[in-house]
Amino acid sequence: MAEQEQSVREIRLNPIVPSESVLIATARGMRPKKEEERAPRDTRERVETCPFCRGNEAKTPPAIATYPESGEWDIRIVENLYPVLGDDRGDNNMFSFGLQQAIDGYGRHEVIIDNSSHGIAVHDMTEEHLTMLLSAYRRRMQELYVSDERLRYVLVFKNFGPAAGASIPHTHSQIIAMPVTPQNVLDEVVNSKQFYDKHHHCIFCSLIDEALTYEATIYDKQSGEVRRKINVGQYVVERGEKFIAIKPFASRYEWEVHILPLQHQADYINASEEDLADFARVLKRTMQRLDAVLGGAQYNYFLHSLPHDPEQEGCEHSYHWHLEICPRTSIPTGFELGSGLFVNTVNPEEAAAELRNVSLD
Numbered sequence: 001m002a003e004q005e006q007s008v009r010e011i012r013l014n015p016i017v018p019s020e021s022v023l024i025a026t027a028r029g030m031r032p033k034k035e036e037e038r039a040p041r042d043t044r045e046r047v048e049t050c051p052f053c054r055g056n057e058a059k060t061p062p063a064i065a066t067y068p069e070s071g072e073w074d075i076r077i078v079e080n081l082y083p084v085l086g087d088d089r090g091d092n093n094m095f096s097f098g099l100q101q102a103i104d105g106y107g108r109h110e111v112i113i114d115n116s117s118h119g120i121a122v123h124d125m126t127e128e129h130l131t132m133l134l135s136a137y138r139r140r141m142q143e144l145y146v147s148d149e150r151l152r153y154v155l156v157f158k159n160f161g162p163a164a165g166a167s168i169p170h171t172h173s174q175i176i177a178m179p180v181t182p183q184n185v186l187d188e189v190v191n192s193k194q195f196y197d198k199h200h201h202c203i204f205c206s207l208i209d210e211a212l213t214y215e216a217t218i219y220d221k222q223s224g225e226v227r228r229k230i231n232v233g234q235y236v237v238e239r240g241e242k243f244i245a246i247k248p249f250a251s252r253y254e255w256e257v258h259i260l261p262l263q264h265q266a267d268y269i270n271a272s273e274e275d276l277a278d279f280a281r282v283l284k285r286t287m288q289r290l291d292a293v294l295g296g297a298q299y300n301y302f303l304h305s306l307p308h309d310p311e312q313e314g315c316e317h318s319y320h321w322h323l324e325i326c327p328r329t330s331i332p333t334g335f336e337l338g339s340g341l342f343v344n345t346v347n348p349e350e351a352a353a354e355l356r357n358v359s360l361d
């Protein structure tokens with residue numbers, strides 16, 4: 001019963017946000033989730049009817065920025081035609097009645113057309129192009145924070161593939177500038193600050209150290225037999241000069257991977273051009289690995305960076321920006337929605353090994 005022995009059934013706690021716990025349940029036959037259908041990849045270079053393709057610029061609002069700045073664009077930022085947050089509706093910023101409260105949904109919602117090539121995947125973009133894209137994210141974040149001091153958080157994210165909620169197939173990212181800090185970012189910021197106050201170092205830096213150097217043997221309480229060995233580098237998927245891609249121990253999604261700067265840095269807008277070049281390389285290689293293992297990854301990725309929120313001041317030593325990549329391979333069920341417990345059916349240690357073993361040139 002070798003397979004039985006290898007199966008994992010345990011609840012793992014996120015060390016930063018313990019309320020985001022995960023049930024790892026890998027045994028065959030106890031899979032509580034339905035697998036997501038694979039979607040055929042649209043690899044076309046240009047689509048006549050696509051509003052994001054070159055030559056169809058009139059079908060979108062005018063460009064806020066283009067990269068390069070002159071000549072044919074490779075990256076283009078425009079306002080979202082159907083913004084979820086937008087201009088102020090009135091002078092009343094906030095209202096409440098009874099137990100209900102609401103804040104005016106002011107903010108910005110923009111689209112970054114990642115590449116002029118319609119169906120290109122991130123792992124097929126050149127490192128130079130990805131560096132330009134990551135630097136476009138940074139510049140726009142900075143501009144938005146400066147544009148309105150009431151904005152607390154600028155969220156950069158990407159949905160790729162129908163399972164990840166991408167409504168337009170042309171590769172694109174989105175930027176949403178919000179009047180509030182999202183709760184999951186706030187939880188990370190507040191909890192990492194508590195850790196810092198107690199231990200005087202950043203929990204994200206500590207997790208990186210742990211991923212690079214930690215070794216442990218876990219014994220069975222009753223029999224004293226070795227239950228599991230945790231090896232050095234077991235959670236490392238990819239390593240660059242300045243960045244690392246890690247498979248979280250408590251991964252919510254089967255193929256979830258996080259990328260972090262090795263050197264402590266709280267705010268993405270402070271990343272240097274050299275930082276972004278290495279980030280681009282690690283991102284490209286991580287996406288290549290995911291694509292090779294999954295045979296076409298549909299995913300969401302998003303940047304978590306220090307909020308510009310006066311209530312969260314003094315967190316630049318305790319918070320550490322990162323990119324969370326969440327491939328969509330299964331559909332959440334009532335169990336997950338009702339319990340708040342994520343269910344992961346692939347053992348994170350095995351997933352990390354599989355990703356690491358993909359041979360790249």
Ligand SMILES: [Zn+2]
Nearest residue numbers: 050053118170
């Ligand atoms: Zn297109």
Ligand SMILES: [Zn+2]
Nearest residue numbers: 202205264320
């Ligand atoms: Zn740190």
Ligand SMILES: [Zn+2]
Nearest residue numbers: 188304322324
């Ligand atoms: Zn995060």
